[in-house]
Amino acid sequence: GSYKLWGGMFSEEPCSALRRLNDSLPVDCRLFREDVRGSRAWAAELHASGHLTAVDHRDIQAGLDKVEAELEAELSQHGRLVDSAEDIHSAVEGRLRAHAGAAALRLHTARSRNDQSATDTRLWMLGALEAVQRELKDMITVMLKRAELEIDIIAPGYTHLQRAQPIRWSHFLLSHTWALRDDVVRLKEQTGRASRSPLGSGALAGCALGIDRRRLAQRLGFRDVTPNSMYAVSCRDHVVEFLNTASLCGVHLSRLAEDLIIYSTQEFGFVKFTDEFSTGSSLMPQKRNPDGLELVRGAAGLLMGDAFAFCCVLKGLPSTYNKDLQSDKELLFRSYDKLMQCIKVASGCIDTMSVDSDKALSCLEPSMLATDLAHWLVRRGVPFRAAHHTVGAVLRRAAELGVDLQALPHAEYVAICPEFGSEEELRSVFSWEASVEQYTTAGGTARAAVQDQIEQLKAWLAE
Numbered sequence: 332g333s334y335k336l337w338g339g340m341f342s343e344e345p346c347s348a349l350r351r352l353n354d355s356l357p358v359d360c361r362l363f364r365e366d367v368r369g370s371r372a373w374a375a376e377l378h379a380s381g382h383l384t385a386v387d388h389r390d391i392q393a394g395l396d397k398v399e400a401e402l403e404a405e406l407s408q409h410g411r412l413v414d415s416a417e418d419i420h421s422a423v424e425g426r427l428r429a430h431a432g433a434a435a436l437r438l439h440t441a442r443s444r445n446d447q448s449a450t451d452t453r454l455w456m457l458g459a460l461e462a463v464q465r466e467l468k469d470m471i472t473v474m475l476k477r478a479e480l481e482i483d484i485i486a487p488g489y490t491h492l493q494r495a496q497p498i499r500w501s502h503f504l505l506s507h508t509w510a511l512r513d514d515v516v517r518l519k520e521q522t523g524r525a526s527r528s529p530l531g532s533g534a535l536a537g538c539a540l541g542i543d544r545r546r547l548a549q550r551l552g553f554r555d556v557t558p559n560s561m562y563a564v565s566c567r568d569h570v571v572e573f574l575n576t577a578s579l580c581g582v583h584l585s586r587l588a589e590d591l592i593i594y595s596t597q598e599f600g601f602v603k604f605t606d607e608f609s610t611g612s613s614l615m616p617q618k619r620n621p622d623g624l625e626l627v628r629g630a631a632g633l634l635m636g637d638a639f640a641f642c643c644v645l646k647g648l649p650s651t652y653n654k655d656l657q658s659d660k661e662l663l664f665r666s667y668d669k670l671m672q673c674i675k676v677a678s679g680c681i682d683t684m685s686v687d688s689d690k691a692l693s694c695l696e697p698s699m700l701a702t703d704l705a706h707w708l709v710r711r712g713v714p715f716r717a718a719h720h721t722v723g724a725v726l727r728r729a730a731e732l733g734v735d736l737q738a739l740p741h742a743e744y745v746a747i748c749p750e751f752g753s754e755e756e757l758r759s760v761f762s763w764e765a766s767v768e769q770y771t772t773a774g775g776t777a778r779a780a781v782q783d784q785i786e787q788l789k790a791w792l793a794e
């Protein structure tokens with residue numbers, strides 16, 4: 332038979348369209364462990380504060396064990412729960428009634444689904460925050476491994492997608508690694524705010540039976556309790572923070588994906604993805620498409636959409652609990668799943684791709700040393716603005732003669748500006764290696780500065 336949480340006053344059932352709109356079990360069944368955990372702690376607290384006898388407490392705990400095992404089995408077998416309950420909270424309580432008898436009727440004492448659902452979601456989020464951090468750290472480890480291995484590969488660096496200056500390939504990889512590092516820091520920072528127990532807030536007013544909310548929170552592994560019962564059942568800011576960080580992380584992965592997609596084109600050809608991370612065309616047999624990274628790039632848009640969607644839901648809601656809030660879990664789970672998949676795929680692509688260092692080198696051209704030439708003059712006392720113009724004149728002269736900067740005769744250089752110095756001295760500028768090695772300042776692309784970034788990130792990972 333069906334176990335009802337409410338309806339004593341009602342003479343009719345909700346219509347089927349409302350049931351379908353209202354029922355959240357297909358989504359929140361994912362919270363079954365958290366719901367059982369919260370119920371165990373709640374029962375223990377009711378008992379400890381004298382609202383539940385030892386016998387009832389024992390029956391409830393034993394019943395919850397059975398409920399958890401039953402839900403676990405059902406979900407792993409069918410991927411869903413065959414249950415007429417409207418949400419996971421009703422499903423757990425309904426099943427507890429079957430396993431624990433009359434004691435089950437006492438579990439919901441002074442508890443509301445409002446504080447219960449908020450608690451379950453926060454408990455789940457704490458696990459999710461950890462899991463995303465772990466996944467990102469794994470990806471960072473992969474990137475660091477490559478950065479270390481490929482520190483001597485020199486590649487073109489771009490601004491506006493125009494050839495700009497030579498850089499170490501590792502420096503490029505690390506530029507994305509640092510963004511992911513900051514995402515981990517963000518997730519860690521928001522953990523403290525998520526780790527507050529709403530239990531004992533009731534529907535909105537608090538708990539009329541004396542219980543110890545701190546002891547209860549501790550039992551559940553929360554760092555703190557929510558400070559106001561109305562705020563507790565109302566607040567979904569931790570969900571917003573998660574969705575926002577997921578969006579930003581999505582943006583980071585998307586930009587990385589875009590770089591690698593471009594670099595994998597025949598026109599660039601710096602990287603090639605393995606079969607495992609490529610897909611083919613149904614029509615064109617020669618195609619090797621970077622679909623994985625394209626999906627990662629697209630996912631950023633979906634993540635941003637979910638973050639925005641949830642803010643739209645929250646905006647203008649009256650205080651405390653309103654059913655609009657129920658959509659939090661759908662968006663949270665969806666974003667979490669998408670983000671985790673994206674991190675895994677992006678990480679796998681990077682782990683397994685091959686880098687064609689010759690192709691990268693072949694895309695460097697002497698004009699990318701124009702900035703170095705200006706610095707060369709600056710070191711010889713020429714004001715930078717004048718040096719910039721002088722090198723501009725050199726570029727123009729080289730274009731007139733149809734040669735590149737390296738092939739431009741030395742006489743032309745000194746005719747434009749005597750400070751360019753002797754032919755032998757000037758020749759030393761035309762080395763990719765020498766170029767990148769000038770950028771020794773912290774955060775630069777010189778070998779030591781890149782190595783230092785790697786060490787910093789490794790130390791951070793080991794923290």
Ligand code: ARG
Nearest residue numbers: 355418444445448652656657
């Ligand atoms: N399933 C709801 C949610 O996830 C919790 C139920 C609260 N129901 C209520 N009538 N106040 O948000």
